[in-house]
Amino acid sequence: MTLLTVWGDDSPAEPVLRTEDPTEIAAVLKEHGVRYEQWPLQHLSDESTNEEVLAAYQDRIDAVKKTEGYILVDVVQMRPSSDPGWPELVRNSREKFLNEHTHDDDEDRFFASGSGIFYLHVGGKVHAVFCEAGDLLSVPGGTTHWFDMGTNPEYKSVRFFHDEDGWVGNFTGSTISSNFPTYDEIAATR
Numbered sequence: 001m002t003l004l005t006v007w008g009d010d011s012p013a014e015p016v017l018r019t020e021d022p023t024e025i026a027a028v029l030k031e032h033g034v035r036y037e038q039w040p041l042q043h044l045s046d047e048s049t050n051e052e053v054l055a056a057y058q059d060r061i062d063a064v065k066k067t068e069g070y071i072l073v074d075v076v077q078m079r080p081s082s083d084p085g086w087p088e089l090v091r092n093s094r095e096k097f098l099n100e101h102t103h104d105d106d107e108d109r110f111f112a113s114g115s116g117i118f119y120l121h122v123g124g125k126v127h128a129v130f131c132e133a134g135d136l137l138s139v140p141g142g143t144t145h146w147f148d149m150g151t152n153p154e155y156k157s158v159r160f161f162h163d164e165d166g167w168v169g170n171f172t173g174s175t176i177s178s179n180f181p182t183y184d185e186i187a188a189t190r
């Protein structure tokens with residue numbers, strides 16, 4: 001179940017809101033231009049390929065592309081592995097998104113399985129959206145945010161892009177993300 005936790009951006013110790021109510025989550029996020037939807041889950045296995053993920057949600061993906069004008073979609077999969085390269089892959093993947101940044105483009109993500117947390121730093125507050133399977137989150141371009149997939153990440157997510165450049169982050173240089181509970185810490189409270 002999706003979880004939204006909100007803190008003042010200088011008060012990481014005491015949340016001002018913690019809710020799992022999808023309607024309330026959507027309403028709070030909408031105030032900041034962030035779209036949040038839940039899609040009916042389609043059957044996928046751990047082994048499903050990127051193509052199978054896209055095929056399972058083709059109709060809804062096509063609808064988002066049409067409505068929002070996206071030209072590209074791709075799939076990112078992270079799945080715990082006994083491969084000796086897994087820890088380093090996790091470190092590199094996780095650190096890339098862990099510092100506060102913005103994008104010129106919107107950042108739309110659909111979680112077909114697994115989970116991850118988007119932290120949106122807007123309106124003097126930090127909004128941690130613990131996204132789970134079935135969640136679509138759209139972060140408008142220019143919104144300061146970071147993303148934590150945790151230290152043992154597992155998810156299949158669909159990404160949408162308006163141009164060929166793919167993921168381009170503009171880092172703010174702020175260290176605010178290190179002040180707030182991590183994915184692992186929030187996951188442990190559930």
Ligand SMILES: [Fe+2]
Nearest residue numbers: 101103107145
């Ligand atoms: Fe981002």
